[in-house]
Amino acid sequence: MSQPRRIMMVAPHFEEYALFLSVALAGHADVLLIVNTAVLEAEFVGRVMPTHPRLDVRHSAFASAAELVRLIAAMRRFRPDVLHWQEPSGLIKAAFAAVTVVTAGRSARTAVTVHDPVPHAGRDSRVAARLARLRRFTRARVDRLFLHGQACVDQYQRDYLRSVRPDRRVRLTEHGILLPPPEPRPSPPAFRALMFGRMEAYKGLDTLAAALERLSDDGRDIEIEIAGLGPEMDRLEARLRPLPGVTATNMFVPAVSLIDRISAASCVVLPYKEASQSGVLAAAFAGGRFVIASNVGGLVDLVDHGSNGLLVPPDDPAALAAALTQAATDPALRERLSEGAARTAARRLDWRRIAVQLLSDY
Known part of the structure; x- marks a missing residue:
């Protein structure tokens, strides 16, 4: 496809990550970021929140059927060339992702950033077990899967797909900086x-x-x-x-x-x-x-x-x-x-x- 003109970024988690990425994308396209703005604002208390004239940030708590309806309505009004999800954790949020990817159909390219190809041990694995079917459904239907680094790609192939045949939808991306200081500060003289x-x-x-x-x-x-x-x-x-x-x-x-x-x-x-x-x-x-x-x-x-x-x-x-x-x-x-x-x-x-x-x- 040609370079997208409208990108809809949906981030029920990883709010700061999604904001920094959306600001950078807004240098090239119109971007609509759907995020829990209460969480995002809490993360930026005492800090300057980045913005861009071509970025529109809207709120969703991703918690009710009414919010799903509003999310779909926003997608239809915005008419994105790309619908890009930061992969959800939690059953309701995973359902939001599955429904919107299906709703987008062929009207938009669809993408998911997979932050964890397989769940971590402990509580993460218990949460993931509850939404495994929905997560698998969405991963199988998007046009692009973005993973952070070759080790994550290898883990996705080996432990998630359990196949040596490469998934040709997978692309590498980097995890950009988080919590940048307002200005660089020298390291302390004594080790800490x-x-x-x-x-x-x-x-x-x-x-x-x-x-x-x-x-x-x-x-x-x-x-x-x-x-x-x-x-x-x-x-x-x-x-x-x-x-x-x-x-x-x-x-x-x-x-x-x-x-x-x-x-x-x-x-x-x-x-x-x-x-x-x-x-x-x-x-x-x-x-x-x-x-x-x-x-x-x-x-x-x-x-x-x-x-x-x-x-x-x-x-x-x-x-x-x-x-x-x-x-x-x-x-x-x-x-x-x-x-x-x-x-x-x-x-x-x-x-x-x-x-x-x-x-x-x-």
Whole structure:
């Protein structure tokens, strides 16, 4: 098809991601973004929300039949060349996606960004089981499936399709930057690490706890903040708090505060046991901070060991402790890795570049 003139982006999740992408696409086409504006506005409290003259942002909570009717009516009035969903999680939202893709028919190209080809272990897998049929229905009917990196494509082929025959609708895209600071801030002179986000089992918080205990036993304490909510934080908070140098913040941390925490850190730790794409990684690089990450999944597509981060085997406390020690004791290494992270953000994770590629792939 020729370059689309009207793009309808529907994002029941990943609100900041969808806004940044929609603003970039609006440099080339008229864009209608359907999103829960209450959630979006909460994410941008204390920050300037990006906009564009060719971008129209409208609200939906994706929770009722009346909202589905309004969504279909908006689609018919807007007459998009492309209907692009950020893949939903939740039964009602998944039903919205299925109905609108069918309604679009051949009047528009249809696309889904698949953020997780298969569900993560824990709560994600239980949620996904309830909507598996709807998700499979929608994935099977869209014209394009966008995935973040080759590792996610491989996982989609191997674990979701269970086939060696490539799905020719699949296209690669990047996870653009999130939580960018208003202006770059220098790394702190003393080493300080940060782990943040929703603390689910696959995030490897128990691996980090074991690594920190190992360091403490050896008399090599690391300054680190662990911030966020989730079952693993609830389970491990009492184990983490007594460790020297550890600050455990068991609460929801607003976006503007996360930006400050990233800026106050030397690096962000991602001791994940499995991974697809990662908004945490995109936010770290946006702030010019390198990562210490597990050598798993989509993290490997973006983290270049020794260039913008350090990779360690998953679920290996000794290797994680060694990487933390290496970073803590080598300021020159920290500076080099931070410069690499900033370069990656400016080049590969720039939303304008991502939008141009997306337009050619529709």
